[in-house]
Amino acid sequence: MSIEALILYEDDGWKDLYPLTLTRATFQLRVGALTVLEKWRRVLEPEIVSVWTPRAEIQAVAFEAYPWLTQDVKDGTQVLVINGRALPSADLISKLEALEVGEGLIEGGTLVAARLESSQWQQWAQGTAWQDLLKKTTPVENTLFTYLWDLVYLNGKEIEQDLARLSYLQPYVPPDSAAIQVLGDRVYIEGEVVIDPFVTLDARHGPIILRSGAKIMSHVYIQGPAVIGRNSLIKVGAKIYEGTTIGPVCKVGGEVEESIFIGYSNKQHDGFIGHAYIGEWVNLGAGTNNSDLKNNYGEVKVQLPHGRIATGRTFVGLMVGDHVKAGINSMFNTGTVVGVGTNIFGHGFPPKWVPSFLWGGYEGFVEHDLEKFLATAKRVMARRKIEMTPAYEAMLRALYEQTKAERETFLKSYRN
Numbered sequence: 001m002s003i004e005a006l007i008l009y010e011d012d013g014w015k016d017l018y019p020l021t022l023t024r025a026t027f028q029l030r031v032g033a034l035t036v037l038e039k040w041r042r043v044l045e046p047e048i049v050s051v052w053t054p055r056a057e058i059q060a061v062a063f064e065a066y067p068w069l070t071q072d073v074k075d076g077t078q079v080l081v082i083n084g085r086a087l088p089s090a091d092l093i094s095k096l097e098a099l100e101v102g103e104g105l106i107e108g109g110t111l112v113a114a115r116l117e118s119s120q121w122q123q124w125a126q127g128t129a130w131q132d133l134l135k136k137t138t139p140v141e142n143t144l145f146t147y148l149w150d151l152v153y154l155n156g157k158e159i160e161q162d163l164a165r166l167s168y169l170q171p172y173v174p175p176d177s178a179a180i181q182v183l184g185d186r187v188y189i190e191g192e193v194v195i196d197p198f199v200t201l202d203a204r205h206g207p208i209i210l211r212s213g214a215k216i217m218s219h220v221y222i223q224g225p226a227v228i229g230r231n232s233l234i235k236v237g238a239k240i241y242e243g244t245t246i247g248p249v250c251k252v253g254g255e256v257e258e259s260i261f262i263g264y265s266n267k268q269h270d271g272f273i274g275h276a277y278i279g280e281w282v283n284l285g286a287g288t289n290n291s292d293l294k295n296n297y298g299e300v301k302v303q304l305p306h307g308r309i310a311t312g313r314t315f316v317g318l319m320v321g322d323h324v325k326a327g328i329n330s331m332f333n334t335g336t337v338v339g340v341g342t343n344i345f346g347h348g349f350p351p352k353w354v355p356s357f358l359w360g361g362y363e364g365f366v367e368h369d370l371e372k373f374l375a376t377a378k379r380v381m382a383r384r385k386i387e388m389t390p391a392y393e394a395m396l397r398a399l400y401e402q403t404k405a406e407r408e409t410f411l412k413s414y415r416n
Contacts, residue, residue, distance in 0.1 A: 005070075005079040006046035007121065008037050010053035011110065013085050016146050018304050019321030019339045020262070020279055022356065022399055025053045025062050027084030030247055030262045031151040032158025033166060033209055033227045036084055037066065042165040043088045046080070048073060052125055053084075057395040064391055077118040085144045086112050087158065092143050102135040105143070112143050147309065148277040149302070149316045155260055156206060156243040159225035163188065163207050172201070172210065186224060196220075206242060229261075235268055249384055257292075259317065264384060276317035279340075281380055285328040292317035292334060300335040303353035305406050311335070321356065323377050330361075339406075340399060341373050351414060355406040356399065365414060367407055370400050 008027040017026060027037040034042070041049055048070045053059050063069055073079060078101065086092065095105055096113055104114035111130050120133045145151055163169065169188035174180035180195055184203035191212035195201075198218045201208050206225030213231035216222070220238045227245040228234060234246070235253030244256050247263030254267060257274040261267075265278050269286035276290055292315045294300060300316040302309045316335045324338050327345030338344065339356030348362030357368040374396065378388045 003046040005048035005073050005077050007081045008051045008084045010084045022340050023322045033162035057398045060391040073118050079121050082113045104134045104137045105140045106137045148319050156225045274317045275315045278320050279322040281323045284326045287329040290318035290332040302335040355410050356403040
């Protein structure tokens, strides 16, 4: 499929992917081994890749995260525009190949993709409705994800798909003297990895992908499909079950099942995390656990700022935004959501929705001081040799103001 320029764009669906999309665009979400943007780049191999979101602070941070992006697409370029909530599939790609200029694909009333001239794209980016730019639309089904738990449930399948997209991976064969047990023949490595003795890699039911710099300590069990990201550490005795992605530069111990750690987060000690989506720069203290199943085995309902959502799922765990800290022995109920920059500690279960930039727990919360939060965040990032950029800090400052009303409403209603 020949494409001059690919543009991933964000629609209003980002609001339902709270709290991860408070600090990133939909196309930056990780599922499987790759982010949505990385998947499309590998599948379509366009000459030019760009992104667009109407949220200016998020746009600036996205271009910093992916320095290979092109900011301005030249006049006269033909562009394929794809919704940042769409995942590649053989069926969708075949429909994209059939699009002519001025044609698009829609799911319900939402645009999935369109082929446009760059001048049409500029009109769209400046506020012209896409309906006014397209001469023909074709309906499609099951192409867009809506909620974070959708990605959790898709993760195992996407790990399988991403294995083909990372075609340079090499099969892992342990040295004869290594005392490493490999079950099945679908363990793959990206580059140099360290695997200590007495590790079991169980790839009988799905592939295991170990990316460059990953280190697996002794007495770890990993069950595929699973991904251990670049420069991540799996601690002694950890149990990593199927459908789990540990993103880059994480430290993970204890028990993890069907969960996504997007990257740069720690859960170093014992405790269970299941059917969860964990943001960046999160630290879950020793003994932290989340429930992912109600006692009555009923449908899990999740509270988001704009309403309570019936998930249609029996298993839904913890959804945590960036820069969240949870103290030792923290407990999170089924389907709990925690916003960006919140610090939770103390006994008892916190509420099932905790907004951004709060400090406290079961017995009460106060607003987290912004300057103190930023000072801590900068120290945490510096420990990984990453400097908080002016654009990233501006995004966090803007988010603090944007979420102020949520905090005020919450603090009035919750015990203090």
